[in-house]
Amino acid sequence: MTEFVFFGGKGGVGKTTVSSAYGLTCDTAGLETLVVSTDPAHSTSDVFDQQFDDDPTRVEGYDSLWAMEIDPDEEVEAHMMEIRRRMSDQVSPAIVNEIDRQIELAHQTPGAYEAALFDRFIQVMRDADRWDRVVFDTSPTGGTLRLLSLPEFLDEWIDRLIQKRSKSIDLFEKAAIGEKEARRKLEEDPIIGHLQQRKEKFEFAARTLREQAAFYLVLNPDELSIRETERTIDQLAEHGLSVDGLVLNRVSPEPDAHEDGPGAQYLRDRVATERERIDHVREEIDAPLVAVIETRVEEVKGSLLADVADELDVQVAPGATT
Numbered sequence: 001m002t003e004f005v006f007f008g009g010k011g012g013v014g015k016t017t018v019s020s021a022y023g024l025t026c027d028t029a030g031l032e033t034l035v036v037s038t039d040p041a042h043s044t045s046d047v048f049d050q051q052f053d054d055d056p057t058r059v060e061g062y063d064s065l066w067a068m069e070i071d072p073d074e075e076v077e078a079h080m081m082e083i084r085r086r087m088s089d090q091v092s093p094a095i096v097n098e099i100d101r102q103i104e105l106a107h108q109t110p111g112a113y114e115a116a117l118f119d120r121f122i123q124v125m126r127d128a129d130r131w132d133r134v135v136f137d138t139s140p141t142g143g144t145l146r147l148l149s150l151p152e153f154l155d156e157w158i159d160r161l162i163q164k165r166s167k168s169i170d171l172f173e174k175a176a177i178g179e180k181e182a183r184r185k186l187e188e189d190p191i192i193g194h195l196q197q198r199k200e201k202f203e204f205a206a207r208t209l210r211e212q213a214a215f216y217l218v219l220n221p222d223e224l225s226i227r228e229t230e231r232t233i234d235q236l237a238e239h240g241l242s243v244d245g246l247v248l249n250r251v252s253p254e255p256d257a258h259e260d261g262p263g264a265q266y267l268r269d270r271v272a273t274e275r276e277r278i279d280h281v282r283e284e285i286d287a288p289l290v291a292v293i294e295t296r297v298e299e300v301k302g303s304l305l306a307d308v309a310d311e312l313d314v315q316v317a318p319g320a321t322t
Helices: 015-028 044-048 072-090 093-106 112-126 141-177 179-188 190-211 223-238 262-284 303-311
Strands: 003-008 033-037 065-069 133-137 213-219 245-251 289-294
Touching: 003 015, 015 033, 015 044, 015 065, 015 133, 015 213, 015 245, 015 303, 044 065, 112 133, 112 190, 190 213, 213 223, 223 262, 245 262, 262 289, 289 303
Parallel strands: 003 133, 003 213, 033 065, 033 133, 213 245, 245 289
Antiparallel strands: none
């Protein structure tokens, strides 16, 4: 059974590095693994020195590792085109231009990005049978939370739309053609049919997120990152989602005992501060700390990615740690 693993967190904490390293761990274990980037600032291509797009592509040099980068702008455009097509098929030609104008306005509204990306997100999950593991490198925390909360909100919203549409058809058709024909019209209504399909899609997403997914948060040893992590855990809990583990990334290495001078003293002071914050994470945050990864001088790629994978104490079975 395919399992889905999400790595989220504040922007710039190293989610792509960690998710790519976990993908490498899964590849080493012989799992057919797909790493999916939903972050607009794609850097999966940089990590592997290979260009990726919306189609899964095998990562060069690995037997079972694949990657893809979802383009949010393209997804929004495709989403709006699909809405335009459906609406144009169901209304008179006289108001098609008005529909185009409204859809263009909707393109810029809050939520358009999340709705479009969520459709693609669900499609990836539904088409995941060929993979043993799908790893999501998500957008910064705020966008991810909105994305993961969509099944709950949209399910209720669609229920209300179906109810209102059904009532309006029932009243209109009864007045026009009688009760028997009104029932037939209700059953054949394409808009209700489409809304039912959307409802089933969101129910699938909600069920999958709760039953087949594991969530890990990546953070750095600084106050802003730690506070956002604490808020995110609380917000995910509100949607019935728990955090399986925390990955503390970019931790400063301690200088050797013989090192002296302003630079070494600065580093010792920083290490002392970070240790206090790491202790806070271990003791105060209600999620296990599954990795503490030291910062690297160079960009993490190639052999350095394998080093990070060795430090990442996340088993290939989601939710399990050593």
